[in-house]
Amino acid sequence: xxxxxxxxxxxxxxxxxxxxxxxxxxxxxxxxxxxxxxxxxxxxxxxxxxxxxxxxxxxxxxxxxxxxxxxxxxxxxxxxxxxxxxxxxxxxxxxxxxxxxxxxxxxxxxxxxxxxxxxxxxxxxxx
Amino acid sequence: xxxxxxxxxxxxxxxxxxxxxxxxxxxxxxxxxxxxxxxxxxxxxxxxxxxxxxxxxxxxxxxxxxxxxxxxxxxxxxxxxxxxxxxxxxxxxxxxxxxxxxxxxxxxxxxxxxxxxxxxxxxxxxxxxxxxxxxxxxxxxxxxxxxxxxxxxxxxxxxxxxxxxxxxxxxxxx
Numbered sequence: 001x002x003x004x005x006x007x008x009x010x011x012x013x014x015x016x017x018x019x020x021x022x023x024x025x026x027x028x029x030x031x032x033x034x035x036x037x038x039x040x041x042x043x044x045x046x047x048x049x050x051x052x053x054x055x056x057x058x059x060x061x062x063x064x065x066x067x068x069x070x071x072x073x074x075x076x077x078x079x080x081x082x083x084x085x086x087x088x089x090x091x092x093x094x095x096x097x098x099x100x101x102x103x104x105x106x107x108x109x110x111x112x113x114x115x116x117x118x119x120x121x122x123x124x125x126x127x
Numbered sequence: 128x129x130x131x132x133x134x135x136x137x138x139x140x141x142x143x144x145x146x147x148x149x150x151x152x153x154x155x156x157x158x159x160x161x162x163x164x165x166x167x168x169x170x171x172x173x174x175x176x177x178x179x180x181x182x183x184x185x186x187x188x189x190x191x192x193x194x195x196x197x198x199x200x201x202x203x204x205x206x207x208x209x210x211x212x213x214x215x216x217x218x219x220x221x222x223x224x225x226x227x228x229x230x231x232x233x234x235x236x237x238x239x240x241x242x243x244x245x246x247x248x249x250x251x252x253x254x255x256x257x258x259x260x261x262x263x264x265x266x267x268x269x270x271x272x273x274x275x276x277x278x279x280x281x282x283x284x285x286x287x288x289x290x291x292x293x294x295x296x297x298x299x300x301x
Contacts (some may be wrong), residue, residue, distance in 0.1 A: 004295050008263055011241045019158055021151050025173065028150070028179055035180070 131195040139187050143285065146186070150179050153199060157271065160203050163264040164245055165210070177206050200275045204257055211249045211256065247297045248290075256291035258283050 098121045105114040129137075131152070137145035157178055161171035181202055189198065248259050254276070261272045269287075273280040 002290060008244060008291075008294070009266075011244055019154050019172075021154055022177070024154060025147055025150060028176055028183075031176060031180055032183060 132191065133194060135186060135189055137190075139189070146183060149182075149186075154179075157199070157203060158266050161207065161210075164207055164260065166241060166245070169192075170210075174206055174210055178202050181206070197271070197274050200261070200267070200271075204260060204275060206262075207260055208253060208257065214249070221278070243298065247294055251290050251293060254278065254282075255286045255293070259290045260284045262287055 023069075089090055098117065102114050105117060132150065132189075134145045134149050134152075138149070154175065158171050158175045161174040162168065165171050165174070171202070178199075182199070189195070248256055248263075251259065257276050258272055258278075261267045261275060267275070269280045269283045272283045276283065278286070
């Protein structure tokens with residue numbers, strides 16, 4: 001066994017290798033720099049993912065329903081171009097709508113239609 | 128001339144040039160270690176790059192509980208073991224393994240024996256392989272090997288003995 005150990009040790013290569021130290025150090029520096037850049041890119045990517053995830057969970061930036069409603073009302077109030085918006089809520093104009101329509105139909109000679117409209121109005125009021 | 132410990136302390140205090148000095152001091156030996164194992168200049172330089180890359184990242188946490196040479200041998204050993212693992216399948220399929228019984232001159236035969244030997248060493252269990260690497264490539268004593276590998280001195284001896292037995296059988300040196 002000792003002979004075999006000696007035999008194995010004899011296969012050793014001369015360990016004193018001539019090395020260009022400057023070139024080696026330059027390569028090492030490049031590698032370290034590359035690793036640093038990779039780590040920075042990874043950090044930024046992770047931070048962006050966290051930001052997107054957080055915004056998704058909190059739904060920050062998504063339209064708020066209440067605000068939208070108020071904003072729509074504000075716009076209506078500012079513009080006041082639609083007939084239902086002239087005197088506020090369109091429900092308040094329900095009576096005047098029926099009476100205007102009834103007069104219009106009478107003037108046009110649609111008697112039965114006027115009658116049906118008035119009936120419909122009465123039924124709705126009962127409800 | 129500053130010793131390793133002083134250079135490490137300087138590096139830990141932020142002096143980058145101290146690290147370069149450490150590299151210059153241990154480069155030849157490190158590449159020599161890997162060259163013995165791989166018989167390939169380029170591969171041994173790449174593995175040495177791996178070693179000093181790891182060293183750069185971890186040396187700031189070095190607490191001087193062991194000597195620096197033991198610490199560096201441990202990195203060398205781990206890097207070599209990783210290389211053996213990475214090349215496991217590659218060495219199975221490698222043409223270098225082809226058993227050519229034809230004529231060869233003495234130098235080529237030496238080369239062939241060396242490659243065959245390290246090919247067989249790569250197949251040994253990790254503990255045995257580690258001891259063989261330290262014993263053959265670095266000529267370290269069992270005491271030093273036990274410090275590097277963390278196994279008992281007796282265990283290192285037993286592992287080396289088993290490794291030699293296996294290698295002898297496999298290389299038909301009975």
